[in-house]
Amino acid sequence: MNEQRLQAYNQLIQTLLSCPSGEESEILAANTELLDADFVQVVVAAAEYFAQQGEENTAEWLRNLATYLTTPKTTPITQEDIDTYGQLLLEILQATAESNGDAEVIYPLLVANTDKLNDIFAELLRRWATNILAEAEADTATSIAAVIVTFSNRIQQFPLGSKANNMEIAIAGYEIALTVYTRSAFPVDWATTQNNLGIAYGDRILGERAENIESAIEAYTEALSVLTRSAFPQNNAVTLLNLGRLYQDEKQFDLAYNTFVSAIATVEALRGDIISGEEAKRKQAEEWNQLYRCMVEVCLALARDTEAIEYIERSKTQNLVELLTKAALTTPENLPLVGSSIQFGEIQNLLDNKTAIIEWYLFYDCFRAFIITSNNKPAIWHSSQQDLDALIDWKKEYLDDYYNPEDENKIQWQNQLEERLKKLAEILHIEEILDQIPKQYERLILIPHRYLHLFPLHALPVKESYLIDLFSNGVGYAPSCQLLQKVQLRQRPNFESLFAIQNPTEDLYEKDLGAVAAIKKQFTEREILKQDQANKSAILLGINENIHNVTLHEKLLKANCAFFFCHGYFNFASPQDSGLQLADGNLTLADIITHFKLENCRLVTLSACETGVTDSTSTSDEYIGLPSGFLLAGSTNVVSSLWTVSATATALLMMKFYEELQQQSNIVLALNTAQRWLRDTTVKGFQNWLINSSLSWGCKIYLNKYFAANHENALTKPFESPFYWAAFCNIGKGV
Numbered sequence: 124m125n126e127q128r129l130q131a132y133n134q135l136i137q138t139l140l141s142c143p144s145g146e147e148s149e150i151l152a153a154n155t156e157l158l159d160a161d162f163v164q165v166v167v168a169a170a171e172y173f174a175q176q177g178e179e180n181t182a183e184w185l186r187n188l189a190t191y192l193t194t195p196k197t198t199p200i201t202q203e204d205i206d207t208y209g210q211l212l213l214e215i216l217q218a219t220a221e222s223n224g225d226a227e228v229i230y231p232l233l234v235a236n237t238d239k240l241n242d243i244f245a246e247l248l249r250r251w252a253t254n255i256l257a258e259a260e261a262d263t264a265t266s267i268a269a270v271i272v273t274f275s276n277r278i279q280q281f282p283l284g285s286k287a288n289n290m291e292i293a294i295a296g297y298e299i300a301l302t303v304y305t306r307s308a309f310p311v312d313w314a315t316t317q318n319n320l321g322i323a324y325g326d327r328i329l330g331e332r333a334e335n336i337e338s339a340i341e342a343y344t345e346a347l348s349v350l351t352r353s354a355f356p357q358n359n360a361v362t363l364l365n366l367g368r369l370y371q372d373e374k375q376f377d378l379a380y381n382t383f384v385s386a387i388a389t390v391e392a393l394r395g396d397i398i399s400g401e402e403a404k405r406k407q408a409e410e411w412n413q414l415y416r417c418m419v420e421v422c423l424a425l426a427r428d429t430e431a432i433e434y435i436e437r438s439k440t441q442n443l444v445e446l447l448t449k450a451a452l453t454t455p456e457n458l459p460l461v462g463s464s465i466q467f468g469e470i471q472n473l474l475d476n477k478t479a480i481i482e483w484y485l486f487y488d489c490f491r492a493f494i495i496t497s498n499n500k501p502a503i504w505h506s507s508q509q510d511l512d513a514l515i516d517w518k519k520e521y522l523d524d525y526y527n528p529e530d531e532n533k534i535q536w537q538n539q540l541e542e543r544l545k546k547l548a549e550i551l552h553i554e555e556i557l558d559q560i561p562k563q564y565e566r567l568i569l570i571p572h573r574y575l576h577l578f579p580l581h582a583l584p585v586k587e588s589y590l591i592d593l594f595s596n597g598v599g600y601a602p603s604c605q606l607l608q609k610v611q612l613r614q615r616p617n618f619e620s621l622f623a624i625q626n627p628t629e630d631l632y633e634k635d636l637g638a639v640a641a642i643k644k645q646f647t648e649r650e651i652l653k654q655d656q657a658n659k660s661a662i663l664l665g666i667n668e669n670i671h672n673v674t675l676h677e678k679l680l681k682a683n684c685a686f687f688f689c690h691g692y693f694n695f696a697s698p699q700d701s702g703l704q705l706a707d708g709n710l711t712l713a714d715i716i717t718h719f720k721l722e723n724c725r726l727v728t729l730s731a732c733e734t735g736v737t738d739s740t741s742t743s744d745e746y747i748g749l750p751s752g753f754l755l756a757g758s759t760n761v762v763s764s765l766w767t768v769s770a771t772a773t774a775l776l777m778m779k780f781y782e783e784l785q786q787q788s789n790i791v792l793a794l795n796t797a798q799r800w801l802r803d804t805t806v807k808g809f810q811n812w813l814i815n816s817s818l819s820w821g822c823k824i825y826l827n828k829y830f831a832a833n834h835e836n837a838l839t840k841p842f843e844s845p846f847y848w849a850a851f852c853n854i855g856k857g858v
Contacts, residue, residue, distance in 0.1 A: 131157055135150075156286065167186070170186045208239060209247060240284045240289060245288070245295045249298075276293075322339075360386050364386050405745055419435055423491075432495070441745070478566040491506065492504040494556065494560060514547075517546060517547060577739050625639040641817050662676050662679060663718050686777075688777075693734075693748065727760070727762070730764075735749070749761070766846075775842075782797075788858055
């Protein structure tokens with residue numbers, strides 16, 4: 124149960140204890156949505172607490188309440204009940220049959236009759252079905268059983284009324300159906316119904332908890348005797364997940380662990396059988412993400428911390444890792460890769476003795492940060508439910524403001540960014556997490572999870588500085604440890620050749636501050652496609668004639684560094700259509716994945732807006748965005764942005780970034796150094812830098828006018844706000 128639900132339980136208990144005598148039944152009737160098995164457990168725990176405090180009367184009252192809530196009712200049934208309930212029962216079953224179980228048809232009927240969804244209804248369902256099935260022919264009996272099972276599924280999931288009564292009705296329906304669905308005659312229907320019966324007994328409130336759990340386990344075990352991995356792998360995985368979650372809820376963690384191991388083996392075998400494309404694999408990863416999450420929780424409960432991290436990795440970026448593996452092995456297209464995993468020792472081998480990883484993982488009721496170093500056990504920081512709730516609220520407000528159509532230029536969002544990042548640092552408890560990292564560590568790799576990829580975690584305020592100020596060898600990112608392992612294995616030449624796209628659209632012609640012109644001087648070989656020459660058909664030769672015989676521009680194919688100074692965008696509705704805007708069309712993520720091959724490329728720099736945004740709606744954390752496309756294409760590093768950036772600030776940042784790259788091979792450190800320079804330099808400092816820069820006189824004049832017009836005080840730091848310097852981050856190898 125989550126913290127919010129627990130508070131609701133405790134509030135209801137307080138209300139019952141403080142209400143006038145005789146009003147308890149009315150209060151319980153008004154709060155039926157809270158009367159579930161977890162509530163009973165909280166009542167029992169409260170009774171023990173009051174007993175320890177010497178308040179035996181209160182403790183006994185609570186014990187009686189728990190007994191009352193779990194004791195099946197035996198209400199006498201009158202002829203009037205038979206008539207009234209019988210008519211309702213037939214109406215509901217007919218609606219179920221005619222609508223094929225459509226909840227939009229069935230639920231309004233249930234809502235209008237919640238007062239009759241009780242023990243009488245359950246008993247009359249048993250009587251009616253028993254009598255009619257005894258006289259029905261085989262085909263008719265089978266059809267009736269199918270309708271009853273469908274209705275039982277619906278009422279089991281019905282969110283209103285008394286959950287205790289709903290479970291009793293569902294159990295009655297399943298047990299009746301099993302008199303028709305015998306194992307010998309209908310093995311699959313029998314097994315599926317057993318699985319559903321197991322769910323109902325696991326959620327049952329009435330009766331002895333131990334007996335309910337025993338019945339649920341028995342039902343799941345029966346189901347698995349038919350729903351084997353070889354014969355019915357999908358059903359096998361579903362049933363194993365249900366059984367494992369039951370063991371987990373009952374804190375039988377060893378049994379839960381073994382059950383989830385079997386479930387994951389089935390799921391990964393299913394994944395290996397998918398041949399219909401990457402979209403199908405993404406959907407499968409999202410479908411089964413809860414299984415991996417449950418396994419991580421169980422591993423942590425068993426203090427198997429390194430295994431927890433291994434299972435986190437198995438649930439992240441599966442498609443991307445498999446594609447990278449496939450490319451590295453030159454695996455034939457028709458040979459599927461079954462699963463992907465990395466051992467904790469392999470993760471540690473990715474790190475030297477001065478580099479640490481912080482890997483986040485979002486659970487249902489909290490989030491955790493796993494701190495990994497090369498020679499120690501992982502340290503784990505654990506949030507509260509309130510922290511997760513605050514993070515969800517923060518994320519919603521951040522994104523709502525960023526995409527607010529009334530603030531087209533994002534001025535309000537920009538002005539609030541500094542304070543928002545302070546709040547995010549508090550919610551993530553970043554200082555507490557950093558306390559787990561010894562002071563001698565000089566480099567940090569951040570591995571976010573899901574929507575955390577959208578935020579500039581490297582720019583979180585820490586005491587009187589920012590995160591990037593605390594690590595002298597740089598702060599970079601990776602989508603997962605597995606992907607980091609893949610790119611670390613790639614060996615790329617030093618920076619000798621450059622391929623650049625410069626101002627492909629007319630609106631950028633006048634915004635050219637000479638960044639590309641300055642950067643290209645650092646390379647012995649360079650190919651610059653500028654303005655109307657910077658088009659898609661020049662990069663992908665043959666793209667407009669024959670899509671099957673497209674070849675990449677020769678200079679891009681050989682480039683050690685690819686630089687794009689253009690517009691970028693992320694398409695949330697269709698991430699594969701995200702891309703870079705060129706002179707004659709958009710270079711999309713799908714184009715990059717399909718046609719790019721960058722086996723000599725060490726760095727792709729996407730000096731454009733929103734090029735680092737990824738699909739945060741994916742629960743499987745597949746990391747779908749332009750960076751993943753270029754990593755898949757062969758680059759070992761991608762520098763990209765998390766929002767719509769300032770053209771002037773970005774041009775200065777890029778010039779300084781490449782200036783730093785001349786001095787060192789550490790890409791992450793060069794970027795962080797350039798970001799600190801942009802953040803901390805005064806107007807006077809920029810003016811002095813311009814004097815010695817290699818920019819053209821026209822660019823120098825423009826920038827001097829820019830500073831003079833916007834900042835009267837020479838000691839002002841014009842780009843101090845994180846909005847100007849924090850958008851860009853490096854994803855990948857880091858060097």
